[in-house]
Amino acid sequence: MSSRRLGAAFYRRPAQEVARDLLGRTLCRELPGGRVLRGRLVEVEAYVGTEDAASHAHRGRTHRNRWMFEAGGLAYVYLVYGMHHCMNVVTGEAGHPSAVLLRATESPNGMSASGPGRLTRAFSIDLALDGASLLEGALWLEAGEPVPDRKVRRTRRIGVDYAGRWAARKLRFIEAGHADVSGPRFFK
DNA sequence: GGTGCGATTGCA
DNA sequence: GCAATCGCACCA
Numbered sequence: 001m002s003s004r005r006l007g008a009a010f011y012r013r014p015a016q017e018v019a020r021d022l023l024g025r026t027l028c029r030e031l032p033g034g035r036v037l038r039g040r041l042v043e044v045e046a047y048v049g050t051e052d053a054a055s056h057a058h059r060g061r062t063h064r065n066r067w068m069f070e071a072g073g074l075a076y077v078y079l080v081y082g083m084h085h086c087m088n089v090v091t092g093e094a095g096h097p098s099a100v101l102l103r104a105t106e107s108p109n110g111m112s113a114s115g116p117g118r119l120t121r122a123f124s125i126d127l128a129l130d131g132a133s134l135l136e137g138a139l140w141l142e143a144g145e146p147v148p149d150r151k152v153r154r155t156r157r158i159g160v161d162y163a164g165r166w167a168a169r170k171l172r173f174i175e176a177g178h179a180d181v182s183g184p185r186f187f188k
Numbered sequence: 189g190g191t192g193c194g195a196t197t198g199c200a
Numbered sequence: 201g202c203a204a205t206c207g208c209a210c211c212a
Contacts, residue, residue, distance in 0.1 A: 054195070059209080059210095062208080063208075064207080079194095079205095079206070080196060080207095081193090081204075081206085082206035083196080083204070083206080084196050086195060086196085088195085101195055115196070115197075118196090118197080127207095157195070158195075159195050189211105189212085192208105192209095193206105194207100194208100198202105199203090199204105
């Protein structure tokens with residue numbers, strides 16, 4: 001059912017808008033063997049542009065963050081702490097680097113996907129998918145069961161305390177109270 | 189060419 | 201509380 005795949009217009013908006021709209025959508029991954037994993041997103045974070053001191057794009061374009069500078073609709077995958085992958089959805093127009101970090105989905109096929117590193121592991125996402133298009137291919141997003149406004153909660157982003165006043169901005173979006181949201185209770 | 193560290197996780 | 205583990209950003 002590729003007709004359910006979200007198109008370019010969904011991604012080519014400000015990261016904050018895309019982040020809110022990603023809650024409840026379905027992350028889909030077709031494995032090399034052909035099996036498709038699906039999980040409903042319940043936690044994401046927006047990284048809004050070069051002005052955002054928490055964003056990898058804050059210090060300009062580098063080899064690692066190059067996909068963030070493209071038009072929305074790509075995956076930006078990187079390795080943290082030498083062992084965990086993180087997956088972002090690139091957003092906005094070309095030349096305006098922004099992205100949304102995918103932090104948790106409801107457990108796909110019984111696996112835990114609570115936390116950015118666990119999510120990429122559960123969906124078998126690594127550097128081979130860095131720069132991959134979400135508009136075609138083995139990694140994409142689909143419609144899902146929407147999260148109504150009354151269930152959306154915004155908090156500060158996790159693990160970016162170095163970002164000064166940007167660390168305080170409420171750019172993390174979660175489905176309030178959901179069991180698969182990562183982090184300490186305070187952030188739920 | 190060398191160095192320090194991170195959008196995290198699991199275990200003591 | 202803290203070690204694991206390595207690509208890459210930055211400096212020389």
